[in-house]
Amino acid sequence: xxNNLQIGETIYVPCTRVPELxxxxxxxxxxxxxxxxxxxxxxxxxxxxESDWIGTSLLHRDVGILVINIGDFETEHTLLDPLAKSxxxxxxxxxxDDQIRQIRVRSTGELVKFWQREQNAYxxxxxxxxxxxxxxxxxxxxxxxxxxxxxLLRVHGAPKKLYISLCCKTGFKSYGGTMSQATICNKxxxxxxxxxxxxxxxxxxxFLTSHLLEGKTVGVAFNHARSSVPGSSxxxxxxxxxxxxxxx
Numbered sequence: 693x694x695n696n697l698q699i700g701e702t703i704y705v706p707c708t709r710v711p712e713l714x715x716x717x718x719x720x721x722x723x724x725x726x727x728x729x730x731x732x733x734x735x736x737x738x739x740x741x742e743s744d745w746i747g748t749s750l751l752h753r754d755v756g757i758l759v760i761n762i763g764d765f766e767t768e769h770t771l772l773d774p775l776a777k778s779x780x781x782x783x784x785x786x787x788x789d790d791q792i793r794q795i796r797v798r799s800t801g802e803l804v805k806f807w808q809r810e811q812n813a814y815x816x817x818x819x820x821x822x823x824x825x826x827x828x829x830x831x832x833x834x835x836x837x838x839x840x841x842x843x844l845l846r847v848h849g850a851p852k853k854l855y856i857s858l859c860c861k862t863g864f865k866s867y868g869g870t871m872s873q874a875t876i877c878n879k880x881x882x883x884x885x886x887x888x889x890x891x892x893x894x895x896x897x898x899f900l901t902s903h904l905l906e907g908k909t910v911g912v913a914f915n916h917a918r919s920s921v922p923g924s925s926x927x928x929x930x931x932x933x934x935x936x937x938x939x940x
Contacts, residue, residue, distance in 0.1 A: 823859025
């Protein structure tokens with residue numbers, strides 16, 4: 693959702709909301725704002741055309757999706773890799789290929805090296821791995837707490853990101869609540885209990901569809917995904933250390 697838009701600003705519009713974009717290959721179309729009127733705007737279309745008025749709640753800034761697969765060696769081929777692939781392939785239906793990236797890391801060193809160089813390109817970060825209420829497991833370095841992860845990911849002046857964790861039990865306050873207070877985290881979504889891989893994938897896809905394609909706020913999209921996906925009722929939404937939605 694884009695607020696305080698400026699004429700000429702680059703934004704992303706859901707193709708389903710603009711008839712002229714119905715045949716576009718992805719769900720979001722990169723464009724520029726041509727006119728603004730209150731809470732509506734017009735955007736540039738292919739061939740020099742202009743859209744009808746669109747609610748600004750449907751428009752997005754700086755959409756970039758990063759899928760981080762944290763390997764453990766033991767379950768990569770049977771669980772982590774299929775889950776990461778299913779999420780990443782779905783995201784390619786939402787955004788152009790240059791706005792989606794899937795990586796695998798097995799150590800915190802690998803994560804930091806990539807993060808320091810590339811994190812600025814991404815607004816949504818999806819975490820895939822093995823979790824507990826106290827941390828996420830790396831094959832090389834073992835378990836890392838929320839405090840340790842927040843420090844690893846700290847980058848001066850970096851834009852805040854939406855974290856979607858598909859790692860079991862990371863929705864606990866000890867992890868999810870703490871991570872939501874990190875300087876680089878906007879909001880944090882994660883399961884309160886263990887979550888089956890297929891459920892995690894479907895929850896993530898449903899949330900992103902509602903949030904990006906339908907232009908819903910994070911809170912509305914979260915509640916929709918949680919209520920409509922069987923087995924996903926344990927997911928929680930944290931913001932600045934406060935539980936905003938999900939089981940208490």
